[in-house]
Amino acid sequence: xxxxxxxxxxxxxxxxxxxxxxxxxxxxxxxxxxxxxxxxxxxxxxxxxxxxxxxxxxxxxxxxxxxxxxxxxxxxxxxxxxxxxxxxxxxxxxxxxxxxxxxxxxxxxxxxxxxxxxxxxxxxxxxxxxxxxxxxxxxxxxxxxxxxxxxxxxxxxxxxxxxxxxxxxxxxxxxxxxxxxxxxxxxxxxxxxxxxxxxxxxxxxxxxxxxxxxxxxxxxxxxxxxxxxxxxxxxxxxxxxxxxxxxxxxxxxxxxxxxxxxxxxxxxxxxxxxxxxxxxxxxxxxxxxxxxxxxxxxxxxxxxxxxxxxxxxxxxxxxxxxxxxxxxxxxxxxxxxxxxxxxxxxxxxxxxxxxxxxxxxxxxxxxxxxxxxxxxxxxxxxxxxxxxxxxxxxxxxxxxxxxxxxxxxxxxxxxxxxxxxxxxxxxxxxxxxxxxxxxxxxxxxxxxxxxxxxxxxxxxxxxxxxxxxxxxxxxxxxxxxxxxxxxxxxxxxxxxxxxxxxxxxxxxxxxxxxxxxxxxxxxxxxxxxxxxxxxxxxxxxxxxxxxxxxxxxxxxxxxxxxxxxxxxxxxxxxx
Amino acid sequence: xxxxxxxxxxxxxxxxxxxxxxxxxxxxxxxxxxxxxxxxxxxxxxxxxxxxxxxxxxxxxxxxxxxxxxxxxxxxxxxxxxxxxxxxxxx
Numbered sequence: 071x072x073x074x075x076x077x078x079x080x081x082x083x084x085x086x087x088x089x090x091x092x093x094x095x096x097x098x099x100x101x102x103x104x105x106x107x108x109x110x111x112x113x114x115x116x117x118x119x120x121x122x123x124x125x126x127x128x129x130x131x132x133x134x135x136x137x138x139x140x141x142x143x144x145x146x147x148x149x150x151x152x153x154x155x156x157x158x159x160x161x162x163x164x165x166x167x168x169x170x171x172x173x174x175x176x177x178x179x180x181x182x183x184x185x186x187x188x189x190x191x192x193x194x195x196x197x198x199x200x201x202x203x204x205x206x207x208x209x210x211x212x213x214x215x216x217x218x219x220x221x222x223x224x225x226x227x228x229x230x231x232x233x234x235x236x237x238x239x240x241x242x243x244x245x246x247x248x249x250x251x252x253x254x255x256x257x258x259x260x261x262x263x264x265x266x267x268x269x270x271x272x273x274x275x276x277x278x279x280x281x282x283x284x285x286x287x288x289x290x291x292x293x294x295x296x297x298x299x300x301x302x303x304x305x306x307x308x309x310x311x312x313x314x315x316x317x318x319x320x321x322x323x324x325x326x327x328x329x330x331x332x333x334x335x336x337x338x339x340x341x342x343x344x345x346x347x348x349x350x351x352x353x354x355x356x357x358x359x360x361x362x363x364x365x366x367x368x369x370x371x372x373x374x375x376x377x378x379x380x381x382x383x384x385x386x387x388x389x390x391x392x393x394x395x396x397x398x399x400x401x402x403x404x405x406x407x408x409x410x411x412x413x414x415x416x417x418x419x420x421x422x423x424x425x426x427x428x429x430x431x432x433x434x435x436x437x438x439x440x441x442x443x444x445x446x447x448x449x450x451x452x453x454x455x456x457x458x459x460x461x462x463x464x465x466x467x468x469x470x471x472x473x474x475x476x477x478x479x480x481x482x483x484x485x486x487x488x489x490x491x492x493x494x495x496x497x498x499x500x501x502x503x504x505x506x507x508x509x510x511x512x513x514x515x516x517x518x519x520x521x522x523x524x525x526x527x528x529x530x531x532x533x534x535x536x537x538x539x540x541x542x543x544x545x546x547x548x549x550x551x552x553x554x555x556x557x558x559x560x561x562x563x564x565x566x567x568x569x570x571x572x573x574x575x576x577x578x579x580x581x582x583x584x585x586x587x588x589x590x591x592x593x594x595x596x597x598x599x600x601x602x603x604x605x606x607x608x609x610x611x612x613x614x615x616x617x618x619x620x621x622x623x624x625x626x627x628x629x630x631x632x633x634x635x636x637x638x639x640x641x642x643x644x645x
Numbered sequence: 646x647x648x649x650x651x652x653x654x655x656x657x658x659x660x661x662x663x664x665x666x667x668x669x670x671x672x673x674x675x676x677x678x679x680x681x682x683x684x685x686x687x688x689x690x691x692x693x694x695x696x697x698x699x700x701x702x703x704x705x706x707x708x709x710x711x712x713x714x715x716x717x718x719x720x721x722x723x724x725x726x727x728x729x730x731x732x733x734x735x736x
Contacts, residue, residue, distance in 0.1 A: 548723030
């Protein structure tokens with residue numbers, strides 16, 4: 071201020087130095103406090119904010135397990151495809167570009183333009199699941215606002231032949247039918263995620279942590295044999311077409327291991343292209359449909375009677391005059407036969423004979439046998455929608471019902487139950503548990519009838535396919551086969567339809583040491599023939615021949631059969 | 646004292662440079678690992694596609710069609726098959 075006030079003479083008050091010192095200390099204090107706050111109190115938030123600048127959480131995709139047939143051939147595989155999506159607001163494309171995009175996507179340009187003009191939505195799929203090469207060409211167009219995303223698509227090389235066994239998955243890779251649904255939890259993988267550091271160019275420079283490891287789905291090996299499946303489906307398809315039938319189903323079981331070697335249905339569908347599917351195509355008749363089996367049930371009644379010692383195979387039964395009246399209901403045979411042995415009742419498929427045998431049995435025992443061979447209970451394969459069939463409580467049976475049940479009316483079963491039940495004859499009296507997964511191991515069964523009874527029934531059933539039986543067309547050259555036909559009126563609106571039938575055949579071979587049980591069912595054959603012996607038995611024969619050959623089962627019959635299938639007289643049956 | 650400080654400074658600088666180099670190396674190795682893993686994934690995908698292709702070409706119905714139609718093959722008549730027992734096999 072004043073000129074005279076030179077520094078040497080000015081004596082500053084002491085408080086000023088103190089004040090400056092205090093201010094400096096306070097400033098450091100504030101800084102330290104702030105540092106503590108940031109480092110200790112607020113650190114999580116800041117760490118997170120910092121991390122979000124460079125670290126990213128990435129989804130690690132998991133693939134769905136493959137499904138293989140028992141020979142290791144792939145029948146369902148997931149492979150990546152691209153889905154194209156857009157943010158309508160960001161899309162800038164000239165009409166020419168829209169047009170070329172539409173051609174690449176194979177959609178209508180006007181439709182595409184409409185999707186782009188709807189700016190209220192900020193995410194719209196243009197097309198889902200296209201091949202990666204196609205997606206690359208779209209990316210080359212370089213249009214802003216159009217993106218692609220990787221997804222997995224399931225392919226089924228087996229096509230319609232395997233459709234009902236495997237089923238299919240939906241867009242979200244979730245099993246919707248068949249094995250795909252039944253084994254969803256083990257087939258589906260679990261997508262994982264990990265945290266990484268990305269640089270400015272978007273490439274990953276460091277792996278920070280794996281939040282969850284991706285778990286790929288497990289591969290599944292089915293019990294189904296692709297070769298036998300193909301034979302079965304082909305034979306069924308041509309039979310259904312030839313007989314102008316509404317539907318058909320076939321199942322092939324391995325007697326020793328309880329494995330399902332083939333399972334086919336008609337009509338079928340192509341699981342790779344499910345554009346327009348009808349309910350009829352989707353239905354797995356082997357598993358989910360129940361029907362009145364007709365005469366294929368006769369062997370069970372007879373087996374029970376033999377097992378309990380009430381009859382012997384050579385006990386004579388009077389079936390003349392081919393009619394039996396019980397309380398105003400008449401049971402009749404297609405051909406009146408007169409005096410027949412028990413074995414002949416099976417061979418000629420006499421309703422009257424079977425009814426007479428059944429009436430000599432306690433109701434409870436019959437019901438118990440039906441239960442023990444697996445009727446009226448789900449076969450427990452783990453397949454979705456397995457039917458359990460209908461077996462009414464024995465206490466409500468009237469005599470006429472007991473009689474008709476002996477030849478398969480008034481009781482409903484599914485084809486797989488029927489095939490499984492026949493395993494008691496093929497396995498010396500034991501009922502085999504079934505599986506759809508390859509095991510290759512002989513499986514322990516549950517005894518239902520004695521070994522002797524099973525062998526006696528095998529002989530009777532072998533007679534049924536010999537000349538003079540109901541199904542000589544079921545014979546297989548080189549092998550001894552046994553089986554039983556069934557021709558049942560269809561149930562419609564609570565009554566039996568007059569001219570609609572279900573023709574079935576269940577049998578096994580080779581009789582000396584059974585390996586396979588095959589059950590065939592043809593629904594409403596309407597090309598003149600409808601007897602099980604004429605419609606279903608040839609399918610059985612064809613499939614059995616092919617399957618035994620493919621499995622390399624040694625022939626057990628004389629190599630010079632005098633009769634050729636198709637010759638010899640054939641007996642028609644009533645039910 | 647000053648000498649010690651200088652020596653420590655030198656060690657510090659060396660350590661810092663070492664850290665930078667190793668970090669760089671780690672990142673390079675990591676990106677290589679990423680690339681290889683990506684390659685493994687792609688190979689796996691390709692394997693799946695090839696398996697699919699193999700299954701499609703080897704469809705039993707297709708094989709059968711070719712065998713019967715273009716190669717004129719057929720299954721032998723069981724009457725013309727003779728079974729040969731392996732030597733020493735029980736009869």
